[in-house]
Amino acid sequence: MSHANAFWSSALAVWWRNFLAWRKFWRSSILLNFGEPLTNLLALGLGLGAYVSSMMQGVSFLQFIAPGLLAVTAMNAVTFDSGFDGYDRLNSNGVYAAMMTSPLTVPEIVAGEYLWEATRSLLYGAVFFIVVLAFGLVHSLWVVLLPIPLALFGVVFAAPALYVAARAKTHEQLFYYFSLVITPMFMFSGVFFPVNHLPWYIADIIYALPLYHGVDLARSLMLGQISLACLWDLLWILGYAAVLSYLPVKALERRLTA
Amino acid sequence: MNEAGAPVIVAKGLVKRYGDLVAVRGIDFEIRKGECFGFLGPNGAGKSSTIRMLSCLSPVSEGELQVLGMPAGVAERRIKERLGIVSQDDNVDPDLTLLENLLVYARFFGMSPREATPRARELLRFMQLEQRQDAAVRELSGGMRRRLVIARALMHAPEVLVLDEPTTGLDPQARLLVWGALQALKRQGTTIVLTSHYMEEAERLADRLLIVDHGEVLERGSPAELVERIVGREAVEIWAENEAQVQRVTQAAGAAVQLSDRHGDALVLYSREPGRIGEELIRHQAAPNRMLVRPTNLEDVFLTLTGRDLRE
Numbered sequence: 228m229s230h231a232n233a234f235w236s237s238a239l240a241v242w243w244r245n246f247l248a249w250r251k252f253w254r255s256s257i258l259l260n261f262g263e264p265l266t267n268l269l270a271l272g273l274g275l276g277a278y279v280s281s282m283m284q285g286v287s288f289l290q291f292i293a294p295g296l297l298a299v300t301a302m303n304a305v306t307f308d309s310g311f312d313g314y315d316r317l318n319s320n321g322v323y324a325a326m327m328t329s330p331l332t333v334p335e336i337v338a339g340e341y342l343w344e345a346t347r348s349l350l351y352g353a354v355f356f357i358v359v360l361a362f363g364l365v366h367s368l369w370v371v372l373l374p375i376p377l378a379l380f381g382v383v384f385a386a387p388a389l390y391v392a393a394r395a396k397t398h399e400q401l402f403y404y405f406s407l408v409i410t411p412m413f414m415f416s417g418v419f420f421p422v423n424h425l426p427w428y429i430a431d432i433i434y435a436l437p438l439y440h441g442v443d444l445a446r447s448l449m450l451g452q453i454s455l456a457c458l459w460d461l462l463w464i465l466g467y468a469a470v471l472s473y474l475p476v477k478a479l480e481r482r483l484t485a
Numbered sequence: 486m487n488e489a490g491a492p493v494i495v496a497k498g499l500v501k502r503y504g505d506l507v508a509v510r511g512i513d514f515e516i517r518k519g520e521c522f523g524f525l526g527p528n529g530a531g532k533s534s535t536i537r538m539l540s541c542l543s544p545v546s547e548g549e550l551q552v553l554g555m556p557a558g559v560a561e562r563r564i565k566e567r568l569g570i571v572s573q574d575d576n577v578d579p580d581l582t583l584l585e586n587l588l589v590y591a592r593f594f595g596m597s598p599r600e601a602t603p604r605a606r607e608l609l610r611f612m613q614l615e616q617r618q619d620a621a622v623r624e625l626s627g628g629m630r631r632r633l634v635i636a637r638a639l640m641h642a643p644e645v646l647v648l649d650e651p652t653t654g655l656d657p658q659a660r661l662l663v664w665g666a667l668q669a670l671k672r673q674g675t676t677i678v679l680t681s682h683y684m685e686e687a688e689r690l691a692d693r694l695l696i697v698d699h700g701e702v703l704e705r706g707s708p709a710e711l712v713e714r715i716v717g718r719e720a721v722e723i724w725a726e727n728e729a730q731v732q733r734v735t736q737a738a739g740a741a742v743q744l745s746d747r748h749g750d751a752l753v754l755y756s757r758e759p760g761r762i763g764e765e766l767i768r769h770q771a772a773p774n775r776m777l778v779r780p781t782n783l784e785d786v787f788l789t790l791t792g793r794d795l796r797e
Contacts, residue, residue, distance in 0.1 A: 233595075240592040247589065248580030251621075321576025327542060328570035328638070329593035330562040485503065485543055 234338065237331050241339020242346070244322070249347075260307070260351050264300040265358060268293060271419070284421060286450065293364045294445035295418030297355045297373075301380050302438060304351035305344045306409055309388035310401050313340070317392060323483055333480045340389060341472070345381025352377045359449075367451025376444050376461065379468045383437045386471035393478035412438045437467040490517030493553055493645055493676050494539055500547035501534040501700075508534040510700035511548060516645075521667070521677040523691030525684075525783075527791050531700035532680035533573065533649055539678070540570045540647050553644065566594060569643030573650050575630035577622050583609060583633055584618040587640055594641040601640065608636040612666060628659025635666065646670060648679040652686060664689060684783040696790055703790045708783050716785040717743045717757040724751055724775035737769035738762045746789060755781060 249256060272289035283291040316322035326336055352373070359365060391404040415429065416422070416438040422430050433439050444460035447453060494516040501509035509531040516522040524532040537543035539552055541561040550557040552564045578586050584605055591601035609615040612632040617625070625633065631651070638646060651667070652660040667690055671677055681687050687694055688708045696704040696711070704711055712718075721738075725731045731752055735745065741761035742754045756762050759780075766772040 236595060237593065240589070243592060244578070244581070244589045247585050248578070251580060320579045321572075321574055322578055324572065324574070325576040325578065325590070325637075326593060328540065328565070328572060329590060330565045330595075331593050332562070 234335055237335035238338035238342055241326070241331070241336055242342040245340070245343040246346070257351070257354060260300065260304045261354055263303075264296045264355060268296050268358070289362070290364050290450075291446075292419055293359045293362070294449045295416070295442040297352055297359060297449075298376075298380075298438065298441040298445045299413050299418060300355045301348040301352040301377050302384050302409070302413075302441070304347045305380055305384040306388045306405070308347055309340065309344055309385040310392050310404060311398075313389045313392035314395060314398060314401060317479070317482060323479070327483050333483060334476055337389065337472075337476050337479065341382045341385055343381075344385035345378040348377045348380040348384075349374055365449055367449060367453075369448045369451050369453055373445060373448050376441050376464050379464045380441060382468040382472050383441075383464060386468075386474045389475035390478050393475055393482055412436055417442045437464055440464050490519045490676075492516065493518050494678065495551045496535075496539070496548065497550075498548035499535065499538065499545065499550055501531065501538060501543070502546040508700055509538075509546075512695075512697065512700070512702050514695050514702070514705070516676065516678055518676055519671075519674055520692040521671050521679070521690050523687045523694045524678075524680040524697055525682065525687045525691075525694050525787065526680075526697040527682060529699075530697045530791075532697060534700075535697070536647060536649050536678065536680050540568060541565055542570070542572075566641070567644045569638035569641070569646040571631075571634050571638045571646070571648040571651060573653070575627070575634050577625075577630050577633050577637070579622050582619050582621060583614055583625075586622060586633060587637055590637045591640040596641065604640060604642075605636075608639055611639075611669075612636045613662065626659075628655050628662070631655060631659065631663065632666075635663065639670075643675070645676045645678060648677070650680055650682070652681075652683065660686075684787055688783045696787065698791045704786070711786050712781050712783055713757075715744075716755040716781045716789055718781055719756045719759040719762070720779050720781045720785055721754045721756070721762045722748070722751045722777040722779070723754070723773050725773055730773060733771050734766065734773060737771035738765050741765045744789065746785075748788065753785070755785065 268289070272292055276288035279288040323336060356373070387408075388404065391401060395401050415425070415433050416436060417433070422433050422439060425433065440460040440463040444457055444464070447457045447460070492515045494514075496512060496514050498511045498513065499509055500507070500511050512531075512535065514522075524535060526532050534543065538545050538550060539557060541552070541557050541564050544558050553567055555564055557564060578589065581589060587605035587608065588598050588601050591605065592598070606615065606618070609618050612635060614629060614632055614636065617629070622630070622633070635648070635651070646667075648667075652663050655663065664686065667677060677690070679690065691708060693707055694705065694711060695702055704715065706714070723734055725734060734752065735742070735754075738754055741756050741758065741764075743757050744755040746753045746755070754762050763772075763778060
């Protein structure tokens with residue numbers, strides 16, 4: 228077996244482990260990852276939307292926020308699993324420690340986690356997509372390209388969350404990442420309002436964050452507003468995936484091979 | 486048979502450092518094919534560090550370590566493919582059933598579920614867990630979890646089984662079951678390396694022992710040979726009424742005593758010649774009221790070598 232084959236075969240074995248574990252709790256897992264964005268969509272889209280008199284960039288408020296919430300659903304599905312469950316796999320239940328007693332290496336484990344998180348992102352994104360579709364909020368066939376950014380989310384958001392999980396000393400420390408990074412990013416990344424309405428110094432930060440580009444791309448694909456900006460968004464997401472992918476490897480190696 | 490066995494693990498001047506702390510201070514050993522080799526020592530002696538290095542779970546700080554003819558730390562993957570590692574904590578996967586635990590682990594070794602399933606069922610039977618194969622791991626007792634970890638480590642039919650304190654925390658029944666399984670594996674030719682601080686375990690299972698403390702080797706040899714050489718064949722435990730009686734008894738026993746030691750409030754006299762100490766005490770009319778004559782064991786060796794300080 229060649230090196231590359233052995234690497235991906237090992238990564239797939241990690242994916243399979245996560246899949247079997249997920250299969251035991253999939254109902255509650257989907258419900259938990261789905262309830263919040265659905266509430267946001269209905270309460271804000273229908274409720275608040277009724278008071279937002281002007282159309283947002285030419286579409287209704289519900290229409291405006293649906294693609295962003297889909298991207299956020301995917302981001303959260305990835306972030307929560309990599310952060311909390313990753314922390315448990317590392318600290319509480321020894322799943323990673325057991326993997327290390329086999330021929331698996333840390334880069335293979337991390338690659339397996341990315342494959343799995345990409346799967347989660349697609350899966351939870353797809354469930355939300357069905358709702359959005361049912362509301363008649365999909366207006367373009369370009370939407371078939373949506374799985375590309377969603378799959379990349381499996382690296383973009385899993386890498387920092389796994390890194391935080393590897394560095395956190397307690398479960399509580401994980402919450403810093405959620406409340407100081409993920410939640411603000413969610414609120415400001417153009418899910419609920421166009422970023423160009425923000426002061427330039429905030430907008431420029433937002434433009435440099437991956438979620439903004441995920442939200443923007445999802446919206447463009449769903450509404451069929453295809454332009455060079457879509458390619459630009461995709462490049463940003465790809466760049467984040469490439470730059471962040473190695474981030475958790477060293478931190479996990481330090482924890483697993485003392 | 487052991488003499489004929491080729492060396493499978495060879496360490497020379499092996500050192501493990503964690504920052505400023507030196508856990509293993511340059512130890513040498515050679516583990517041969519087909520034998521059961523034990524590292525015996527109190528907590529913090531460096532047993533686990535040593536076994537983690539030879540399992541390629543922890544890098545060697547200094548010295549040489551060859552495992553199955555390959556340098557540890559360089560050929561990690563190829564070494565781990567041939568080792569079965571049972572770590573101290575029962576890190577079975579709580580989100581999977583027993584059978585899934587074994588199948589997933591086998592997959593880490595490149596075994597497909599199809600080839601792994603019959604093997605998994607056989608091992609669950611071997612470890613007396615077959616009735617639980619579809620149970621969730623969360624429902625298992627400590628003994629069952631440990632047996633599952635051992636079954637898991639055997640999935641890829643390793644040449645060497647490495648166990649870090651295999652029966653710590655188990656009840657006597659579970660311990661006997663594990664010992665029986667390890668003895669059966671040894672009969673089938675598996676080389677076994679284990680750490681322990683249970684004398685009975687070392688005495689029963691190990692062909693050869695390394696007694697370690699503070700990261701150094703104190704003694705090496707077979708359990709019987711160590712007992713004979715270090716504490717003789719007979720121990721006489723005496724509960725003296727006062728220090729004067731201790732003096733009198735020690736004097737009376739005289740040359741029959743190879744070694745003497747205090748175990749709590751008991752004075753223990755060791756002798757190479759069974760019966761001699763008793764004879765001397767009677768001859769000098771110094772026999773105390775409370776006295777126990779018993780054969781020596783590995784615990785005497787261990788306590789003599791490592792002292793009586795509490796290790797925590």
